[in-house]
Amino acid sequence: SQELEQSPQSLIVQEGKNLTINCTSSKTLYGLYWYKQKYGEGLIFLMMLQKGGEEKSHEKITAKLDEKKQQSSLHITASQPSHAGIYLCGADTNTDKLIFGTGTRLQVFP
């Protein structure tokens, strides 16, 4: 099984709706990173969370880290077509490399 599970695998929402993507690790988290990817392109850094309970926001995207539950959530408020893409979480589990979840494909329709 994957060390880092993301849910849901895909999401289709109407523009203006809120949505949440979850990322759960089977190992202790020392850092959690959120990236966005357009199909066939590189990953764009969104946010980094390092402390339990930490919450960060950028424009309409908020990410939280629950260290005890070994999970993070990414919340998008009032989604727009520009939010469409693949969202990936990357985890630092103290193995000197980032491991990634399989991603959540988000589609936003007008």
Place this chain on the structure above:
Amino acid sequence: KAGVTQTPRYLIKTRGQQVTLSCSPISGHRSVSWYQQTPGQGLQFLFEYFSETQRNKGNFPGRFSGRQFSNSRSEMNVSTLELGDSALYLCASSFGGEKLFFGSGTQLSVL
């Protein structure tokens, strides 16, 4: 500051051939990591180089190799290509290995 540059952007090869991909990190970054991305497996870590030394390695066969030059530029090589090697190969650089900045990737198709 220029971002991470990967070349070529697209590559088509046939089984049995070998391929070399190139990555130029962000200026000042000394760590370069390589990842393979496929629809079925997601992002899989290949290896990381720091100051010309391989610092970490994923679970890939020996056909996958890499190196880093004194200017931090990195190359990865895949020999004896197989159909299953078709993937998006992503390079990422960082100052010390934590927050990664990714290139646009090289899309490799093996026929």
